[in-house]
Structures are given as structure tokens and as C-alpha cells.
Amino acid sequence: MDRQATFTQLYREHYDSVLCYAARRTDADTARDIAAETFLVAWRRLAAVPQDPRFVRPWLYGVARRVLSNAERSRRRELLAAHLQNQHSAPDHVRDLADSVAGQMQLDQALQRLTERDREVLRLIGWEELDICEAALAMGCTRAAMAVRLHRARRRLALALQATEQPSAAAAVGGK
């Protein structure tokens, strides 16, 4: 299969997933930009895309994560610059919140208490539904390291949920 055909198949199969990944972490418009930039990287580095189809999506998530990180650094610099100039800055559209369901809001509050790394581990496993190996690829660490990170992130989430007064949810994640 030639290069463009390979890329087109990649795009068709995984664009929606990458867009979902981005949409779970930022606003809708930025999510589109993140997805576009991710696939531009894939186009330029097509030879680096894993041959094993199981690892293509995690690889793309790894790229998207770095693209998103760069975008957020740029936005924070812009916000800081606006603040320093005493200008009214536009709202930091981190992401749209889900509807006001108590559990969802408290989950979100609990997640905000965690480090970004813990949040990413939980999102990759919980929302992107990757397994340990795939999540390790996406985050650029070993499988063993990912297993440890997942265990710790789960415990920290449980503690954070307890702090937001969601005992039933904390029990569901086995907080000890």
C-alpha cells in the first residue's frame, strides 16, 4: 500500500478516537486543532507508526498528548501576558463540563486535585480504555511503571473523592 493510502486508512480508522481524546481534555475547537496537528505529525513520520495495529492508537494518543501540552503551555503564556498587562483575559476554556450531575462534578473536582500525570493515567485507562501496555506506550514508560502509576493514581483518586464527600464513589475505586 502506498504512503497516501496508508495514511488515509490511518486517518479514517483513528481520527474519531484522537478527536475524542482531545475533546476530553480541552474545548471543542482546540480539540479539532489538536487532532489536526496529531495527524500532521503522523503524515510526516508515517514510518514511525507502529506496525502492530494494537499500538497505533496509543501511539497517536502519545503524539496528541505532546501536542496538547504544547498548546496549553502557549495558552498559559498568553494568559499570563494578558494578566500582566491588566487586560481582561478570555476565559480559559479548559474543557466543557458535562451536565450538572452530582457525581460527574465531584469526579471532576476530585481529578483537579491530582497531578496532571495522575489525571492522564486515569483518563487513558478510564476514558480511552487502553490496557496497561497500550497506556504505557502512550505515556512513554514501561509497562511496570504504568502499573505502579495506575495503582497510585487510583488510590489518590479515592482519597480525593473522599475529600469531596463522595464516600460511595471512593469505595467503588477501593480507596484504602
Add this chain to the structure above:
Amino acid sequence: MMTTSQKNAELIRQMMAAGNPAPAGSLRGSWRDSRGEATYLRIIARPQPRSQPGVRFPRQWPPRLLAGIGAATALAAAAAVALTIVAGRAGPAVIATPANLDYHLTGIQQPLTATQLPSARPVLLRLARTAARQPSPTQPPGTDIGYVLTKEWNMTVAVAGGTSSTALTPQLDQTWTSPDGSFRQVERSGQPQLIGAGSQVTNQAVGAAPTLRVLSDRTAAQFGPLVQHLPTDPAKLRATLIHDARPYTFKSHAAPVPWYLFRTIAGIGHEVLSPQLTAALWRVLAAMPRVHYLGTTVDRAGRAGEAVATDFGGRGNERLVLIIDPSTGRLLDEEDIFMTNPGKLTIRNFPAVIGYVVYLRQGWTVTMRTPAP
């Protein structure tokens, strides 16, 4: 028995599900909405990195994939990539292409433009009647795997120090399709035939050893319609084929409907076609505008055929040709031709054949590793 990590993962999924801002499936189909399409087109418009020496230049579209997506533009871009600098300063290299087949129209002098060619309708209706009279191929008990053997062509070019070498590499493909839509294709490249000799370096670059590649996929929809689901009523068949081609097309590359039909027919030619379905396909084409008769010909396997064609009219004025056996109504060949230079292709003469598929054999077999007799 779940490991601790698996248990952790499952607990996390249960808890995180309620707070998912973009649940699975909520953005399904985004790849082909207006923004997804625009992103795709913007990306592939970027220049491709230089290819490696002796890069193979395969047919631009596996017939069962990508029907109609930017065909002319993609071909021109890929052809440019195929001119690879191996070492030193390279001058322009002329790409050699397979010989054009000869098409004969009684009493009419060739070559003809599309507007001068007669309609293919009478010929296609005759071929449809011929196909409908054929007996259904015998399907031995226990065999439900369709098997098709095709010969295809790809081109390899290498450029170095102002010289170039071009080789035509024949490719033999075996395609197995099961009733559940699973699919296996084995591509085997033959010995490259050097048709434009350059330096020792470039000759070696194009004369790579034969390769074997095995493709398999379990997604029927990805490879076009399964023929057992296709209606044999021409009107319903036309609607189904056009509908099934839609996922593989983008609005900005809108091509005439006959173009999509030719592409799809060439694609499903990799499955075993019944005489009734074959007849229906020719009746569908007979009712379409812009389908022309090129005349009689001898195909690349030495078989007599009747050639019908449709033109895209885009860059390169691309023409698709289907060659049909007049004695059985079966599809023999597909040819892809640039009638004019789409841009910067250094091909000596136009019209130029840029790809072909020769359908050699079809039948039924018991496994996806056994050719049909």
C-alpha cells in the same frame, strides 16, 4: 483470573465512565465531516518526504480501498516522489510505462477523444445478455471461500547522478474472501523487468529481490461491498454501489458517477462474481452517461476483449478502462491511463498507462490458504 493491574483498570473505568465529557461514539464520523475532510486534504497537500532509493511505485489504489479519493492528484504526487535521488545531482528522469493496448473501432481512425467515441450502451447490453446466459460456476460442497487471482503492475524508479533506471515489477495477487467478510490477500512480486537502464547503482536499486506481502483484514466494509449482498436488479444495484462508494469519497473530489462505478466494479472484481451479478453490472453501466466504447482489443494475458471506458476529466484527464470477454461477459482487465500529463510527470508519451489489473482466475476453495483449482 484478573491481575491486580487489570482489577485497578476495571475499577477506574467504572468510576470514570460517568464523568466522560466525550463518551465513546459521540464523535463518530467526524473524520468525514466538513472539518475532518478539510484537515485531511490540508495534510496530504503537504509535500512528502523524499523516498528511499529504489522505492517501489505501486498502483496508486488497491482496488478495494480508496475508490475515488483524489485519484489524479495523488497519482501525480506519488509519481513525483518515485523520482528518487540516490546520490549526486540528478537531472530529470523519464519514466517508462507499459505499452498501451491497441483498441480497434471498425471504420474509425484512432486516437479519439471522449467526445468522438461512441456510446458503450449497445455493447454493454450485448455483453450483459452474454453474461446472463452463462452457467453459474460450480461450487463444490464445503467450499465457501471465494478466490481470485490477479496480475497487477507496479513501477520502480531510481535516479542518481543524472541517470535513471526504471523497472516494471509484475505482481501476482491472490485474494480470498469469506462469507463473513473476512479477507486475505497475498501479494507476490516477480522479478523486476528493467525497461530503462541507468548506472549500476540505479539498476541495483530497482532490481530488488522479489517480495512477499500478506494482507488480511476482518472489516468487510473497509474493502467494499460483499458481492453476495449485492442485488441483481440493475436499478437497485446502481443505488447500492453508489451508496457503498460514498464512505471512500470526499466532496471536494467529486467525480462523475460512472467513475465511481468503474472503480467499485474493479474493486469487487477481486471477489467471485456470479453471471447474474456480472450481467447486472454491465446493465448498470449501459444506463450511465459518459461511458464510451473503445473497441476490440487483446488484453495483457492475450485474451480477446471489448473495451469500455470513462474519463474523469481532472488533472491528467484520467481514463479508466474495463475490458470484457465477449464470449462469456466476464471482466478481464482494468487499465488506468493518463491521457495527458497531469503536471510534472516526466513520462515520454501520453496517453500513458499508469496501472493495470488482469483478472486471471476465480473460483471457490475451502480455506484462505488454498488456491481454487
